Amino acid sequence: xxxxxxxxxxxxxxxxxxxxGALGMAxxxxxxxxxxxxxxxxxDVKRLY
Numbered sequence: 363x364x365x366x367x368x369x370x371x372x373x374x375x376x377x378x379x380x381x382x383g384a385l386g387m388a389x390x391x392x393x394x395x396x397x398x399x400x401x402x403x404x405x406d407v408k409r410l411y
Contacts, residue, residue, distance in 0.1 A: 364394045365410070378402075 379401040387397050395407045 366398070367410075 379398075384397050384401070387400065388394070392400075398407055399405060
């Protein structure tokens with residue numbers, strides 16, 4: 363199971379994760395970690411448990 367911990371406030375369109383785009387990527391078989399890395403370049407995705 364994947365958990366995402368995020369904090370902050372929105373910055374408007376064009377910044378951060380696009381829900382529609384992420385859904386399309388998921389429907390094409392992309393893994394959640396790959397989708398996160400696509401929208402947030404340079405992040406480390408790791409299990410915290």
